[in-house]
Amino acid sequence: MNFTVTDLSLMLPEIFVLSMACIILIVDAYLPERLRDLTYQLSQGTLVGAAILTLGIQPESSTLLMSDLFISDAMSVVLKSFVYLIVFAVLLYSRAYLHNHKLFCGEYFVLVLMATLGMMVMISAHHLLTLYLGLELLSLSLYALVAIQRDSSQASEAAMKYFVLGALASGILLYGMSILYGLTGTLELSEIAKAIATGQIEPQLLSFALVFIIAGLAFKLGAVPFHMWLPDVYQGAPTAITLFIGSAPKLAAFAMVMRILSEALPDLHHDWQNMLIILAVLSIALGNIVAIAQTNIKRMLAYSTISHMGFLMLGLLVAKPDGYSAAMFYTIVYALMSMGGFAMLLLLSRAGFDAENLDDLKGLNTRSPWYAFIMMVIMLSMAGIPPFLGFWAKWAVLSQVVAHGFIWLAVLAVIFSVIGAFYYLRIVRLMYFEEPSDTAPLQVNTDMHLAVSVNGLAILALGILPQPLLQVCIQSIS
Amino acid sequence: MIKLIFYLFAGILIFAGTRVITVKNPVHAAMFLVLSFFSSAAIWLLLEAEFLAMTLVLVYVGAVMVLFLFVVMMLDINLTVLREGFARYFPVGALVGSLILIEMLLLVGPNYFGLDKFQVPDTASTVPNTVALGRVLYTEYLYAFEIAAVILLVAMVAAIALTMRSKRQNKYQDPARQVEVSAHDRLKVLKMPAEKAQ
Missing domain, CATH: 1.20.120.1200 (NADH-ubiquinone/plastoquinone oxidoreductase chain 6, subunit NuoJ)
Structure with a gap:
């Protein structure tokens, strides 16, 4: 194998993040407790540096590297940039919470950076092997992060559930990949597509492999009926970790689904389209209905995630570039909204107290009108009410679904969204029309205040002008 | 057979x-x-x-x-x-x-x-399969091999993060400090006037 330095330049973001994670690991080990903030600053610096490298060294066209195991294309640049942005915000939001809950340790930052690296590997994978290894790198870091609060039995239980079910799903995915390898004789995504296009492989066997792959992917996305882990993990994990799990990894999961379904198995789209329809309908229906019955807000947001993943699949199942870019737009928008929602919970928490019940939001308007407004923007956006960003995400997906002839699907999705709007609006009612049960003053740092405000206002501003973001998604897919 | x-x-x-x-x-x-x-x-x-x-x-x-x-x-x-x-x-x-x-x-x-x-x-090739595996592992699959190494590092970090207790919670002995101890650190000799028997 020969590679030149120019080859490696496109991989610089990955190399940089890995090196910095190792440096932070060593630096943190020798850092006295009072200088621990340096770890935080270094981690944030790493993300900024990676963003500069990713945006600075863009490929002219999609480029394969490292014996075709690695791909750098427009989609990977966009998704990676959003991953950096979201992880940056996650670290910023989590800082005070971690301090208050005695979780502010070097391992947290190293694990988050390693998870970020896993996501980058997945986003840039052009080979089933790298896709799987990236997924494992991400998942292992997440399992450890969920369990990082060792004294909480709830967190340990959540981590255990996540680990066992996650390992099972990885096994199922791997089994599907191995059958695919047995049938096509290659692990490289474009070669698999070529082998299938020859039409010499028994279609029944291909759909056999596809069933396992879809089941594995659906688990990682959290689609019904593979959603059981999601509410428990969201509820059990410390809120700062839930914030992380609920935001950036969804982008990586989207990239994984895209790479496998649209790059390796485009010729099987008749098969996976039907499977995705079932998953999408079940997810949207169950997610929206069960969320109504929840009193724990983290659990409620978990069910809301499930329904949002259903919408994401609606975009994918169109199996056309337009649909993919709508799904990508939806994923990015969802990650931004979910980030804001969990950030508000972090903001209401303090040492010895976790805001996680609906009652904790009661009367937020009298405690802080500004935060109540931001939370209202996020909730209305999640419900898909214009002019907020969430509406445009749903609009983009649904218009694609209708344009490709699945009108009944769009009608069903809208009906369940209307049902789902109930539990988002209930939060707005609690904030504005109830007396506060908790009157402790909110203690918010300036950087947190700024970031939450920017997050909420961005949802509002992008909702009024959604075109640029949508355009970025369309350009990066085509 | x-x-x-x-x-x-x-x-x-x-x-x-x-x-x-x-x-x-x-x-x-x-x-x-x-x-x-x-x-x-x-x-x-x-x-x-x-x-x-x-x-x-x-x-x-x-x-x-x-x-x-x-x-x-x-x-x-x-x-x-x-x-x-x-x-x-x-x-x-x-x-x-x-x-x-x-x-x-x-x-x-x-x-x-x-x-x-x-x-x-x-299987009739002249290269032993260990050599053949080694060749592709460190050339063609170098990238995957390195990610696998990172996964092991994460496993180590996670295992330590989840099991290591800080020193204060462990009751352990430090032999070096035990040996270094001198009588002055532990014993205090007080001068007292002898009491007279009555």
Whole structure:
């Protein structure tokens, strides 16, 4: 194998993040407790540096590297940039919470950076092997992060559930990949597509492999009926970790689904389209209905995630570039909204107290009108009410679904969204029309205040002008 | 002859695999797992994949399973708790399991995966397979190999993060400090006026 330095330049973001994670690991080990903030600053610096490298060294066209195991294309640049942005915000939001809950340790930052690296590997994978290894790198870091609060039995239980079910799903995915390898004789995504296009492989066997792959992917996305882990993990994990799990990894999961379904198995789209329809309908229906019955807000947001993943699949199942870019737009928008929602919970928490019940939001308007407004923007956006960003995400997906002839699907999705709007609006009612049960003053740092405000206002501003973001998604897919 | 050996080891493998999940004593289950690793190593050898056979025996039997046995022996696993609800879940589990099994047997059988469908890999090459594996592992699959290394690093970081307690919570002795102690640190000699006996 020969590679030149120019080859490696496109991989610089990955190399940089890995090196910095190792440096932070060593630096943190020798850092006295009072200088621990340096770890935080270094981690944030790493993300900024990676963003500069990713945006600075863009490929002219999609480029394969490292014996075709690695791909750098427009989609990977966009998704990676959003991953950096979201992880940056996650670290910023989590800082005070971690301090208050005695979780502010070097391992947290190293694990988050390693998870970020896993996501980058997945986003840039052009080979089933790298896709799987990236997924494992991400998942292992997440399992450890969920369990990082060792004294909480709830967190340990959540981590255990996540680990066992996650390992099972990885096994199922791997089994599907191995059958695919047995049938096509290659692990490289474009070669698999070529082998299938020859039409010499028994279609029944291909759909056999596809069933396992879809089941594995659906688990990682959290689609019904593979959603059981999601509410428990969201509820059990410390809120700062839930914030992380609920935001950036969804982008990586989207990239994984895209790479496998649209790059390796485009010729099987008749098969996976039907499977995705079932998953999408079940997810949207169950997610929206069960969320109504929840009193724990983290659990409620978990069910809301499930329904949002259903919408994401609606975009994918169109199996056309337009649909993919709508799904990508939806994923990015969802990650931004979910980030804001969990950030508000972090903001209401303090040492010895976790805001996680609906009652904790009661009367937020009298405690802080500004935060109540931001939370209202996020909730209305999640419900898909214009002019907020969430509406445009749903609009983009649904218009694609209708344009490709699945009108009944769009009608069903809208009906369940209307049902789902109930539990988002209930939060707005609690904030504005109830007396506060908790009157402790909110203690918010300036950087947190700024970031939450920017997050909420961005949802509002992008909702009024959604075109640029949508355009970025369309350009990066085509 | 090779076929006979294959069926022998394949039979042992299936038997051992079934026993792993049916046997009651966890230590026995672990031993059956060792047996199944051995027989699959033998099957690798039949395929002339010596390196994989060796790694399976050295890594899995030699290291992983020994560690596993330690853990099983150290934990006092209460089997009655684990078996709770077995009867209740069995019908559903058996139904789903057998359905999946039948569906899989229809596809993964001689119809589609028979010997005539797949060619035996060419083993007549002059390069030993350890060398061949090493060549692709460090060239073609270098990137994947490095990610695997990072995964191991994460596993280490996670294991330490989840198990290491800070020093204050551990009651331990520091021999060096014990030796360094001088009488002045521990004993205080007070001068007192002698009391007179009455």
